[in-house]
Amino acid sequence: MSNPTRATAGGRGARPRRGRNAGRVALVAGVLTATLVAAGCGGAEAPNQGNGEIPAVAQNQTLTVGVATLQQQYADPVLANEGGNTYPIKWSVGEPLIRQDLNMAQVPALATEWTVSDDNLTWDIKLREGVKMHDGSAFTAKDVETSINRVKNPDFTSYQAYYSKIDTVEVVNDHEIKIKTKVPYANLVFDTPAPVATDYYNRVGEEEFRKQPVAAGPFKFDSQVFNESMTLTRFDDFWDAERIPNFANLIMRIIPDESSRLSGIQTGQLDIAQGLTPNSAAQLQGNPSLRLVTSKQASVANVFFVDNWFPEDSPLKNVDVRKALMLAIDRQSIADSLYRGFGSVTVNATLPVTLGNDTSLSAWPYDPTEAKRLLAAAGASDLKFTLHLYNQTTAIADVQKFAEAVIGYWKEVGVDVTMDAMDPATYLDKAVKHQLTGAVILGTPGLLISDPEKLSIFYTSTGGYSAVKNAELDELFAKLSSTVKRDDQAAIAGEISRKLHATLFGLPVVSLDAVYAIGPKVADWKVMDGNPYPGPFWYLRAN
C-alpha cells in the first residue's frame, strides 16, 4: 500500500499534525478557530483533472467513494433505476443493451445491432456473443427476456411507462431477440432494463435476487451494510476490457452530510467525495494531496413560469414579460460569484449534450434597461408573483441562495417576488399536483435531458412537472415521441430547442458542474459531462 501524504485541512490555516504532546491539545481553541476561519477563505483555482502514470495493477486495491445517498440502496441494477442517485449501481452492476458513453452518445453495449420494421413497431436486436454474467453463465437473449418480464411487476415503478408500450417479446435464438411495441418507441433498446442471469433468477426468486443480484456489469455486487455502505468487486470476465478497473474493490459509503464527506476526503477515509458545493470545493483548492474533478454542465437551474399551465390570465403568460425576467438576471455574476466558477451561463433549455440542441442560438444577455422597458410596455411594471422552491436538492447546489440571487435581480427592475421554500417531498408533491402558481425552481439533470423527449416532463400539458399548456409544443413532443430514426428525431428536437429558446416558458438560468474531490489513491478518473450523479466508475483507476 502506498502511503499518501495526508491531506491538509481546508483552507490556509489548517496544517497536518501528528504529534501527541499535550501542548498541542491545549491549543485546541486557537487551532479550531483558525481552522474554521480559514475554512471559509479558500481561493478559487482552476480544477485540476487527471495526473500521471496509471499502473496496470494498482497498489491500492480498494477505493472508497463517499456518496450523499444511494436512494433506497438497492443493489439490483434494475430496481436501482428507481432514482437517478442510484446510477452508481445501475451502471456498475448492470450492463444495458445500449449505454451512454462519456460524451453521452448512445453506443452499443450488450446489443451489437438493431433494426426496426417499416411500421416502426418491431425491433430486431442482435446480442453480443461471448459475454459472461457475474455467475459465470453465458449471456443469452433469455436474460433480456427475463429482465423485461421482471419489470411487469408494479414494484418497478420507473418501468411502468416502458412496459405499457411492450406488446410481445420473442427470443429468436441465443443472440437475437424481437420486441414488438404497441406504439412507435424510439428509445426502446436504450430503455430496456439491464439483463439479469435467468437461471440464477429462477432459482433464487425475486426477493433473494434483489438482495444478491447477478447481472453483467463491470462490477459484481459483494455486500451491503444497510444505511452505511455497499461494496462492489471487479468482474474480471467483463466483456469490455477497457472498462475493467485496475483495482479490486469499490466501496460506496453513504454520507449524507457534505461536511462529513469533506472531512473524509481530508482525513483519507474517502478516496472520492461526491456532491461538493462550490464553497466546499473552494476550501480544497490549493491542497497538494487532493484534486477536483468536475462533470461540466451536470444540471441546469431553471425557473419555470407555471402560470402558463393554468387557464387563468397572468402577466407571466406574456412572452415579453418572461423575456424581461430573463434579461434582468445577471447570470454570469451568479455563475462566477455564487457558484465560484463551477457554473456557466446557459444558452437554452437544451444542453450541448441534448440530441438536436441548436448550437446557433446565443444566450440571452444581461440587460436590465431593456427588461424595464419590456415590463413597462407589457403593462407589468408592478409585477408580483411567488417563486416556489425546494430548500435543498442535489440538482442545484445552494438552491436557496440561487433563488435569493434571482429574486434580487428581479427586484432591481421593479418586480416584487415572494420566496416560498419548502422541503423537497412537499414541494415535489405540490408541483406534480399543480398546486403551485407563479414560478417554480426545478433542476434538470443533463443526463435526463440528453434525451430531448424527457423535456416533455416540463414542457407538455401532461408532463409530470408540466409548466405549460401549449398546443404547438405538445404536437412537437408527440411527433418526437413517435419518431424512431435518430436523424429525424434530431431535426424535431432542433425545432423544440428553438421554440423553447424563443418562448422562455422556463428560464434556464445557469448550468452547474458536479464537483468531486479525489484523493491520492486515485490515479485517474474520467467522468461523464452532463451527469450530476455519482459514477460511472468505468474509467476510475487507482494508484
Place this chain on the structure above:
Amino acid sequence: MTSYILNRLLQGLIAMWVIVTIVFFLARLGGDAAALLAPADATPEQVEAIRVSYGLDQPVYLQYLDYLRGIVTLDLGQSVSYRQPVTDLVVPAMLNTAQLALTGFVIALVVGIALGAVAGMRAGSRYDQAVRALSVLGQSVPPFWLGMLLVLLFSITLGWLPAFGSEGFTSLILPACALAAFPLASIARLTRSSVLEIVGRDQTLFERAKGVSPAVLVAHILRNASLPVVTLAGIQLGAMFSGTIVVENLFAWPGVGQLAIQAIQARDYALIQGIVVINTLVFVALLFLVDLSYGWLDPRVRTNSSAEPQKAGVSA
C-alpha cells in the same frame, strides 16, 4: 407499588396512542409518496396507479384503523421506499442508535455526576466556577457545531480518530462525545445544586459532627441527592435516543435518525410511523424504569404508591 406500576403503564400506553395518532395525521398533511415514487416522466395516470397499489387512495380513517390493527398485531407494515418490512429496517437502526446513545449517556452520567458532585461539595471554589462555566458552555453549544469542532481537531488536524463511520470503538468516540455534551452539562448542574442542598441540611451537619467518615458521608449525600438526577438522566436518555438525528447525520452513523430523515424525504408513511412507534416505546419504557427506580431510591414510594417522588428541577 403494584397500582403505582399499573398506573404508570396505563399512562405510557395512552401517551403512545396519542403520539402515534398525531404523527399518523401530521405525516399526511404534506401529500403522499406516490409522486416521489413515480419517475419524473410518469403520467398522472401512472402516479395514480402507484397510489392505488400502495393503498394510498384509501380514506384516511381506513388507513388509520388498518395501522392501529397492525400495531396491535406487531406488524408495522411495509416501507414503500425500501420495499422491506418496517421492523427489518427500524430494529437494526435502533440498535445502532442505542449503541451511540448509551455510550453518550454513560459519558454524560459518569462525568456529569462526578463534576457536579465535587463542585457541589466545594461550592464557591475555582473548581466550582469552572464546572459552572463548562455546564453553561455544554448546554449552549449545538451538537452539530461541537461535532464539527471535534472532527476538525481529532480527525483532520490530529488524525487520531475517524471523521465518520461505525467501524469499531474509535468511530464511536466523537459522535458519543458530541451527543453527551448537553446532557452532561445538565446533569452536572443539577447534581451540583442537589448536592449543595443536601450538604446544607441539618442531617449532613449532624453526620459530620458525629464524625462519620468522609466516604460514608459522600455516599449519604449522593444517595439523597440522586432522586432529581435520576429523573433528569431518564429524560435525557430518552431524548438522546430520539435526538441523535443531527449527530448521526454528521458522523454518517447508520442509526434511526438517518433512517427517519430518509423516511420523511420519501414520504414513507409506514416507516415514519414505525420509527415513531419504536422511539416512543423506548422513551416510555425508560421513563417507566425511572419511575420504578424511585421505589429503590425512595422508601416512601415502596410503602405508599400515592407518594410523589421528588422530581427533577424541584430542588435545582
